[in-house]
Amino acid sequence: MSERMKIFEGDITTLEVDAIVNAANNSLLGGGGVDGAIHRAAGPQLLAECVTLDGCRTGEAKISGGYDLPSKHVIHTVGPVWDGGRANEDALLADCHRNSLMVAEENGLKTVAFPAISTGVFGFPKERATRIAVREVRAFLDQDVGVEQVTFVCFSERDFDLYQRVLGMALD
Numbered sequence: 001m002s003e004r005m006k007i008f009e010g011d012i013t014t015l016e017v018d019a020i021v022n023a024a025n026n027s028l029l030g031g032g033g034v035d036g037a038i039h040r041a042a043g044p045q046l047l048a049e050c051v052t053l054d055g056c057r058t059g060e061a062k063i064s065g066g067y068d069l070p071s072k073h074v075i076h077t078v079g080p081v082w083d084g085g086r087a088n089e090d091a092l093l094a095d096c097h098r099n100s101l102m103v104a105e106e107n108g109l110k111t112v113a114f115p116a117i118s119t120g121v122f123g124f125p126k127e128r129a130t131r132i133a134v135r136e137v138r139a140f141l142d143q144d145v146g147v148e149q150v151t152f153v154c155f156s157e158r159d160f161d162l163y164q165r166v167l168g169m170a171l172d
């Protein structure tokens with residue numbers, strides 16, 4: 001299992017995988033954070049395709065091409081905005097991971113990379129989000145699916161250490 005879940009510290013737009021997941025917003029028309037970085041690196045054709053996708057509900061996921069990115073596809077998901085834990089945030093964040101992986105599976109993709117969805121602008125507590133992300137990815141991979149490898153992309157050393165700790169516990 002440890003070979004099927006990896007941690008990478010750095011910029012998700014540099015990864016050569018079948019799909020990188022975007023932490024988008026309901027419009028799917030771009031934004032700041034990792035969403036902005038993905039649109040910049042993919043080029044204007046990504047936005048042109050996103051316009052045709054008709055938005056995305058929180059917790060759901062939609063796929064597009066990767067255009068100028070080294071990854072073949074982008075799977076856009078919309079994480080919950082943290083509201084103190086009173087607004088079903090945990091379940092919605094779990095849905096983001098599960099639905100992104102289901103979209104990958106439906107499209108025959110084998111390698112997928114996730115950023116730490118909702119933990120930037122949307123304010124989800126990092127450790128809580130990391131535990132949910134790892135639990136959902138692990139449960140999905142345990143079903144013996146076509147997706148072979150999932151990379152958790154950490155944008156700081158601190159996030160990398162957190163993922164290492166949570167993954168270590170998950171694998172005990």
Ligand code: AR6
Nearest residue numbers: 011012023025031032033034035037118119120121122155
């Ligand atoms: N590669 C990997 N991770 C990154 C990168 C990158 N290039 N850039 C940032 N991160 P955020 P959210 C990390 O705010 O909280 C946008 O405006 C970052 O350090 O990008 O889901 C959307 O349009 C953090 O750990 O996403 C939405 O409106 C993580 O990515 C809103 O922000 C997520 O931070 C979504 O907010």
